Amino acid sequence: MTNKYYEFFCPVKVIAGKAALEHIPYELSGLAAKRPMIITDKGVRAAGLLNPVIAACEESGLEIVSIFDDVPPDSSTTVVRDIARVYRKEKCDSIIAIGGGSAIDTGKAVNILVSEGGDDIAKYSGAGVLKHPLKPFFVVPTTAGTGSEVTSVAVISDEKKGVKLPFTSSFLLPNAAIIDPRMTLTLPPHITAATAMDAMTHAVESFTCMAKNPLSDAYATAAVKKVSRSLLGVMDNPKDEDGRLELAQASTMAGIAFSNSMVGLVHSLGHATGAICHLPHGLCMSLYLPYVLEFNLESIREPLGELLLYLEGPEVYSATPAARRAEASISAIRKLRDALYKRCELPRTLKETGKVLESQLEAIAKMALDDGSIMFNPKEVSLEDALSVLRRAWA
Amino acid sequence: MLVKRLQPMISHARRNYVELMFQVMGRALQAISEVDETTRKETRALPDGFLFEMQVMPNGPKLIVEHTGDGLLHYHSNGAPRAVDLSIQFKHITHAFLVLSFQEKTSVAFANDRMLVDGDVSLAVRMTRVLNRLESFILPKLVAQRAVKEYPADLHLPEKLMSAARIYLKVATHFVETVRA
Numbered sequence A: 001m002t003n004k005y006y007e008f009f010c011p012v013k014v015i016a017g018k019a020a021l022e023h024i025p026y027e028l029s030g031l032a033a034k035r036p037m038i039i040t041d042k043g044v045r046a047a048g049l050l051n052p053v054i055a056a057c058e059e060s061g062l063e064i065v066s067i068f069d070d071v072p073p074d075s076s077t078t079v080v081r082d083i084a085r086v087y088r089k090e091k092c093d094s095i096i097a098i099g100g101g102s103a104i105d106t107g108k109a110v111n112i113l114v115s116e117g118g119d120d121i122a123k124y125s126g127a128g129v130l131k132h133p134l135k136p137f138f139v140v141p142t143t144a145g146t147g148s149e150v151t152s153v154a155v156i157s158d159e160k161k162g163v164k165l166p167f168t169s170s171f172l173l174p175n176a177a178i179i180d181p182r183m184t185l186t187l188p189p190h191i192t193a194a195t196a197m198d199a200m201t202h203a204v205e206s207f208t209c210m211a212k213n214p215l216s217d218a219y220a221t222a223a224v225k226k227v228s229r230s231l232l233g234v235m236d237n238p239k240d241e242d243g244r245l246e247l248a249q250a251s252t253m254a255g256i257a258f259s260n261s262m263v264g265l266v267h268s269l270g271h272a273t274g275a276i277c278h279l280p281h282g283l284c285m286s287l288y289l290p291y292v293l294e295f296n297l298e299s300i301r302e303p304l305g306e307l308l309l310y311l312e313g314p315e316v317y318s319a320t321p322a323a324r325r326a327e328a329s330i331s332a333i334r335k336l337r338d339a340l341y342k343r344c345e346l347p348r349t350l351k352e353t354g355k356v357l358e359s360q361l362e363a364i365a366k367m368a369l370d371d372g373s374i375m376f377n378p379k380e381v382s383l384e385d386a387l388s389v390l391r392r393a394w395a
Numbered sequence B: 001m002l003v004k005r006l007q008p009m010i011s012h013a014r015r016n017y018v019e020l021m022f023q024v025m026g027r028a029l030q031a032i033s034e035v036d037e038t039t040r041k042e043t044r045a046l047p048d049g050f051l052f053e054m055q056v057m058p059n060g061p062k063l064i065v066e067h068t069g070d071g072l073l074h075y076h077s078n079g080a081p082r083a084v085d086l087s088i089q090f091k092h093i094t095h096a097f098l099v100l101s102f103q104e105k106t107s108v109a110f111a112n113d114r115m116l117v118d119g120d121v122s123l124a125v126r127m128t129r130v131l132n133r134l135e136s137f138i139l140p141k142l143v144a145q146r147a148v149k150e151y152p153a154d155l156h157l158p159e160k161l162m163s164a165a166r167i168y169l170k171v172a173t174h175f176v177e178t179v180r181a
């Protein structure tokens, strides 16, 4: 391994814990921002999650100049253009994105337009197009899963052309991510479970895929430990603030891990399944994770075995012979999925979702082979391989 | 002292090697697209007239092939006739050398941030599969195993077509050993 080389980058200030939201005014003023715009969706507003943010700002004499609360689940170039227009009209000077993956991606894309100018976001699609820092940008995640608050990627669909435009630049990273347990307290059980399993998958894949490195490993193992320790407790007691904060931090840590070391086949299959069968991303992650680990097993035996310590704790780890640890890690993940199924019927097989036809498996496999994340899977995947994983995940 | 005097020679040698390898690969890509159905299955999904480039940043050696239809690739030895559609760019000639001298797998180089993709990522994934296929064709099995994640079980070598490339490679391997030492 003399050629081993890696890069690790995460310049996002993480502001986490009790009363974290109340730090927003101070952080904004540190960047000379006085006229923030909030970008969010209807669900976040209906859940009353904007109130503590607005109150925190008003108490410091900082006015939220504009609130756009109509981000759709699959954000588009038109939405981005419209929000940028409002931003300019209201003379805003900074953005606070509050929500899940879509609101955050929209915030990133709007920031490109209002910083670089123009109405056509498609112009900035691709990698490394941006050459300058953008406007002050804060992210307040309201789900604990995507890790979008620490990734330098945004995906926006171009409805006219029917394609998804990717944007990649380290300038898309927010200046700060604010993790406050109040924001995830009201997440319904099935979303709590699915998004936590997305975070778990980010951590497990970044720890077992090709671009793993010592720094991302540290974040990944810590994230696995937090999800394993806190998820079921939160499922049983949704108002558990400490547990919620643990999951939210796990999600950010897993985000830092995978944005530096990428993900693999679970995500390739998940992206394809999401596109073809319209299943939520976190659900797909939870569903495919053990089957993909079984497929990759002989290429990842060592790192997967190490994860047992974080999945099950030191007693189980030391009581398990080294040669059996990788299998035991897969069993631990299966056990967690069974426990989640009991609590909120989070599907464990494609059949259990009730939304996938057996005849669609081939199309899913084909699409997965073209997904960028497959490049980082530790084992080469042929069409036959992808199909056999899907068949095992069927029932 | 000696290092100082040798350095320019080594870097010159590397550059020549990378240029030579791009030429070999360009011709070999065209050749396997003509004889290998597995390759064509991948390349057929590319748009007609699609231009693919591998380049060393910022203005180093490059390799350009065009999909002329039905999975056939055409090697452009004199540069691109128009703007390319997909570009895989090595950050430095050293990284290109690592990959093209089979000291670092293409997929590892991606994972190690040695190169960037400019263009549609799903097409880049496809081209990586084609390059893997190519490497397992033209390289002796032992070297190929180092270059690709898995050596395909179904290789039927079109010996004649590939022998030319192999001769290049012998030269190339010799080159590597000289430069590495």
Ligand SMILES: [Fe+2]
Binding pocket: A146, A198, A201, A202, A267, A281, A285
């Ligand atoms: Fe994910």
